[in-house]
Amino acid sequence: MRKKQILLLKVGVVVWLCAVYALFIHKPSTSSNIQISQNINQQLDKLEDELNGQSQFYNGLLDKLRILRNQQESHSSSNNVPEGSTGRFNTLFQERSTKSSLQEGPILPVLLIACNREAAVRRSLDLLLKYRPSQERFPLIVSQDCGHRPTREAIESYGDKVVLIQQPDLSDIEVPLKERKFKGYFLIARHYKWALNQLFHKFNHEAVIIVEDDLDVAPDFFEYFSASYPILRSDPTLWCVSAWNDNGKTNLVDVKNGSTILYRTDFFPGLGWMMTRELWDELGPKWPRSYWDDWVRAPEQRADRACIRPEVSRTRTFGKKGVSNGLFYEKYLKQIHLNDVYVPFSKMNLSYLLKEQYDPAFEREVQASQVVTISDVRSDRLTKGNTYRIIYHTKDNFKKITKSLGLMDDFKAGVPRTGYKGIITFFYGGLRIFLSPSNNWKGYNPSWS
Numbered sequence: 001m002r003k004k005q006i007l008l009l010k011v012g013v014v015v016w017l018c019a020v021y022a023l024f025i026h027k028p029s030t031s032s033n034i035q036i037s038q039n040i041n042q043q044l045d046k047l048e049d050e051l052n053g054q055s056q057f058y059n060g061l062l063d064k065l066r067i068l069r070n071q072q073e074s075h076s077s078s079n080n081v082p083e084g085s086t087g088r089f090n091t092l093f094q095e096r097s098t099k100s101s102l103q104e105g106p107i108l109p110v111l112l113i114a115c116n117r118e119a120a121v122r123r124s125l126d127l128l129l130k131y132r133p134s135q136e137r138f139p140l141i142v143s144q145d146c147g148h149r150p151t152r153e154a155i156e157s158y159g160d161k162v163v164l165i166q167q168p169d170l171s172d173i174e175v176p177l178k179e180r181k182f183k184g185y186f187l188i189a190r191h192y193k194w195a196l197n198q199l200f201h202k203f204n205h206e207a208v209i210i211v212e213d214d215l216d217v218a219p220d221f222f223e224y225f226s227a228s229y230p231i232l233r234s235d236p237t238l239w240c241v242s243a244w245n246d247n248g249k250t251n252l253v254d255v256k257n258g259s260t261i262l263y264r265t266d267f268f269p270g271l272g273w274m275m276t277r278e279l280w281d282e283l284g285p286k287w288p289r290s291y292w293d294d295w296v297r298a299p300e301q302r303a304d305r306a307c308i309r310p311e312v313s314r315t316r317t318f319g320k321k322g323v324s325n326g327l328f329y330e331k332y333l334k335q336i337h338l339n340d341v342y343v344p345f346s347k348m349n350l351s352y353l354l355k356e357q358y359d360p361a362f363e364r365e366v367q368a369s370q371v372v373t374i375s376d377v378r379s380d381r382l383t384k385g386n387t388y389r390i391i392y393h394t395k396d397n398f399k400k401i402t403k404s405l406g407l408m409d410d411f412k413a414g415v416p417r418t419g420y421k422g423i424i425t426f427f428y429g430g431l432r433i434f435l436s437p438s439n440n441w442k443g444y445n446p447s448w449s
Contacts, residue, residue: 103137107206108225109208112211113191114213115145124212127217128140140161141165142163142164143198179290207275208275214319215316216315216338223345225243231351240275241308242273246408248311252405253312253337253426264355266306268302269417313336317329317336374401377405377431422444
C-alpha cells in the first residue's frame with residue numbers, strides 16, 4: 001500500500017513539473033524567469049531524489065518484514081499444539097528468550113503459613129526448595145504462629161534458604177460460645193492478616209504466592225505462577241491465580257493431555273494462590289475475624305472478578321489433620337491428581353485467559369457442544385475427544401448430577417466449585433463435558449449455599 005502511494009506521488013510530481021515547464025516556455029524569456037525556473041528545477045530534482053531514496057527504504061523494509069513473516073510462519077508450523085487441546089485451549093509455544101524466564105522478572109515471594117506441624121513444614125519446605133529456580137526471584141518466607149518450638153527449630157534449620165517471621169500476638173482470642181470448636185479458624189484469620197501485612201507493608205512486595213504447611217507442589221509450580229502473573233496484572237477482571245482444581249481428581253481431569261490447559265473460574269480456589277498488593281490494600285482493612293476463605297468468596301469481596309486455575313492441580317494437600325478435621329479429605333482431597341509434567345508456560349501465549357478473548361471463545365465452545373444426559377455420559381457410547389453438555393435447572397438437579405459423577409456438589413455464596421458463568425468444566429471417561437445452566441441463566445443465586 002505504501003509503495004503504491006509513493007509511486008502515485010512521483011507521477012503527480014512529474015505531471016506538475018511538466019505543467020510548470022509548459023507555462024514558462026510560453027512566457028517571454030527574462031533573466032528573472034530563467035533564474036526562477038532553474039531554482040524550481042533544482043528543488044524538483046532534489047524532491048525526486050528524496051522520493052526515490054524513500055521508495056528504496058520502504059521497499060527494503062517491506063522485504064525485511066516479508067522475511068520475518070515467513071520465518072514466523074515457519075517457526076509456528078514447527079511447534080506442535082498441545083495434544084488433546086481444542087477450541088480456546090490451542091496455545092502455541094512462543095520462544096521469548098534464550099535465558100530462562102524464571103531467572104529474571106518481578107520478585108514473587110512465597111509465603112508459607114505454619115503453626116505446630118514440624119513434619120509437615122519440613123515436607124512442604126523440601127519440595128519448594130527442590131523446585132525453586134531462583135532464591136532472589138522467589139524468596140521463601142515462613143510465617144509461624146502458635147510459638148511451637150520444634151516447628152520453629154525445623155524452619156531455622158534451613159538457614160538462609162528461608163526467612164522466618166513469627167506472629168507476635170499469641171494471646172487467646174474471644175470466640176462466640178456456639179463457635180468455640182471453630183476457634184482455629186479465628187486464629188488462622190488473625191495470622192493471615194498479620195503475615196500479609198508484613199509481606200506488603202514491611203517487605204514492600206508487589207505480589208505474593210501463598211501456601212500452607214500441608215501442601216505438596218508440582219515441578220512447574222514456580223513456572224505456572226511466573227507465567228500467569230502478567231495476565232493477572234493486565235486484566236482487572238482477574239483477582240487471583242490459584243494452583244488448585246477443586247474437581248481435580250484423577251478421573252475428572254485429562255491427565256494425559258490436560259497439563260497445559262488453564263481456565264477462568266468465578267470460585268476462589270485457594271490452596272496455593274497468588275494475589276497482588278492492590279488486592280490486599282482493598283481486602284486488608286476489612287479482613288474478617290474468622291472463615292477468611294468463605295468471606296473472600298462473598299459477592300461483596302469477589303465483585304464479579306475471576307481467578308485463573310489449572311486443569312491439573314499444581315498443589316495437593318496432605319493435611320488430613322487440621323482445623324477442618326479432614327473435611328472432604330478422603331472423598332475428594334486425597335484423590336486430587338498432582339501434575340508431574342513440566343509445562344513451560346513462560347513460552348506459551350496465555351493471552352487467551354484475558355476476559356475479552358476468553359469469554360466469547362468459551363461461550364462458543366459451550367454452545368457448540370452436544371447436549372446429553374447423565375445416562376449418555378455413563379453409557380460409554382459417546383465419541384471420545386468431542387465436547388458435550390449436561391444442563392441443570394435447579395440446585396437439587398445440580399447436586400444429583402455432581403454426586404452421580406463424583407464432582408464436588410457444594411456452593412459458596414451461590415457459586416459452585418470451579419464454576420465460570422455457572423458452568424463446571426471437567427473430563428470424564430475421555431469426554432470433555434460442560435455441566436451448564438440453561439441459556440436463560442440469570443446469574444448466581446446466593447441462596448444456593
